[in-house]
Amino acid sequence: MTASKDISETGGGMIAPAGNSKRLRMAPKLAYRNLFHDRLSLFVTLVGIVFSVVLLAFQSGIYLGIERTIAAVIDQTEGELWVVPIGTKSVDDPSLLPGRESYAVLSVPGVASVETLVMGFSRWRKRNGGATTVLLVGSDWTQGGFRPWNVIEGSVEELAAPKAVAVDKTYFKDLDVTGLGDPAEINGQTVTVGAVTKGIRSFTTMPYVFTTLGRAQSMLRANQEQGAYTLVKVEPDADIATVQARIQERLPDVEVLTRGEFRSRSINYWLFHTAAGSGLIAGTALALIVGIVIVAQTLYSSTKDHINEFATLRALGASSRYIIQVILLQALFSAVVGYALGMSLTLAIFAAAKGTTLNVVMTPGLALLLFLVTIGMCTIAAVSAIFKVTRIDPAGVFSR
Incomplete structure (x- = not known):
């Protein structure tokens, strides 16, 4: 053959x-x-x-x-720069800034606008007894700033009503709520569900709760000039690195990071340091x-x-x-x-x-x-x- x-x-x-x-x-x-x-x-x-x-x-x-999930809040913001407390490891590891950072930032050439974002751990008391820890987020979206997203019930505008907060449907069981109008307490203050979001999860499985800037400051016992982060929008023709260096020079007791830097730091902390x-x-x-x-x-x-x-x-x-x-x-x-x-x-x-x-x-x-x-x-x-x-x-x- x-x-x-x-x-x-x-x-x-x-x-x-x-x-x-x-x-x-x-x-x-x-x-x-x-x-x-x-x-x-x-x-x-x-x-x-x-x-x-x-x-x-x-x-x-x-x-x-x-x-x-880790970068969800960061991805929803528009500021090119973040002013954060020194040593902040992740966006969901917040602490309050000393205050008045917004005024110092606004005086820097090349800055278009600033936004105060309040975040802090809070105690959520359930209506049928028991309590859990939530991550309270407060912002002033009426000025074009950060606002809750993926709203499926109610609306962001309804959060302006007294005591209103937004919670995610994923955490209904954890928060002991079923929908709009359900009551609860945050740090001893009565709140009601004014809006419901879908798919806003946190990496630590700690529920996000959204409300207005002033209400969040009150619940976290912060003054009207304090926030966890100051978000900075840079003018279109300004160099971001130059503006970042100028802000850092004005505020030596904080860290000034680009949005990308803070996003990477948050992700790297949870994925490679835990x-x-x-x-x-x-x-x-x-x-x-x-x-x-x-x-x-x-x-x-x-x-x-x-x-x-x-x-x-x-x-x-x-x-x-x-x-x-x-x-x-x-x-x-x-x-x-x-x-x-x-x-x-x-x-x-x-x-x-x-x-x-x-x-x-x-x-x-x-x-x-x-x-x-x-x-x-x-x-x-x-x-x-x-x-x-x-x-x-x-x-x-x-x-x-």
């Missing part, structure tokens, strides 16, 4: 084309038959890939969700290791079971390059099928997580990245099988 023959068939459902052009065309068919010949091995392979895809997607989705980041990194590494090991073991086992057939192909004139192509196509088929199943399961899990305090995010970019990672994972896993096949002695087929 020679390489000049059109097609030669071997055991185990494998087909070996002889000519170079036919050999290339038949490689996908051979890989498909070899892969699906042993359904049990294929099932084990797909389970490993699906597990890895789901775990990687879940970990990545949690990371994106955490990033967006156990949260370590858990995410460990989970991602575990997903990759499990996927590579399971796929590598299955492909190696499949290659070993068909070692005589591969030897026959070599004896018929098939090159090492052709054999490697077959094995890589097996890995590619496994990756595509496993990714499709894993992503379908992932999307179902993410859909079930909506409306909970767990914020997981899937974007088209992340989906594409996960697909490429799955392809790479299965390709790496195929290396062990490739090493086995390339060492086959074609003459061994004649000794059987």
Whole structure:
């Protein structure tokens, strides 16, 4: 039997084309038959890939969700610069500024406007007994500043009514409220739910509660000139770095950060200076290791079971390059099928997580990245099988 023959068939459902052009065309068919010949091995392979895809997607989705959750308040603001107390680790780690920062900032050339944002931990007493800690946020949106977003019941304007606050529907159970008009107490002051938002979560699972600037200052026992942060809008033709340096010179007892700097500091603190980041990194590494090991073991086992057939192909004139192509196509088929199943399961899990305090995010970019990672994972896993096949002695087929 020679390489000049059109097609030669071997055991185990494998087909070996002889000519170079036919050999290339038949490689996908051979890989498909070899892969699906042993359904049990294929099932084990797909389970490993699906597990890895789901775990990687879940970990990545949690990371994106955490990033967006931590920076949610910052992302909703418009100021280019933030004046914050020295040592502030994150936006949800607030403390009050000394006061009168707004006047000093307004006197700096290049500043267009300033906004005072009040944030502080407060005690929320439930109407049926018990209490919990909330993160109270006060701002003056009537002047175009920060305002609650994703309002689904009531309106921001209704928060101007006496004692009105906005809470998120996600935390209804924690706050012991059911909707508009429900009463509660914050730091001993009676409040009522005047607006309801949806999807505004905090990384610490501590509910955000929004109200007017003056009301929040009163509840936090701050004077009318105090805030947790001073947000600065820079004039369009002004250099942000220059304005930042001038403000810092005027206010040496505070920190002046760009919005991007404060956003990065907040995210880095929670992800890389707490156990949260370590858990995410460990989970991602575990997903990759499990996927590579399971796929590598299955492909190696499949290659070993068909070692005589591969030897026959070599004896018929098939090159090492052709054999490697077959094995890589097996890995590619496994990756595509496993990714499709894993992503379908992932999307179902993410859909079930909506409306909970767990914020997981899937974007088209992340989906594409996960697909490429799955392809790479299965390709790496195929290396062990490739090493086995390339060492086959074609003459061994004649000794059987």
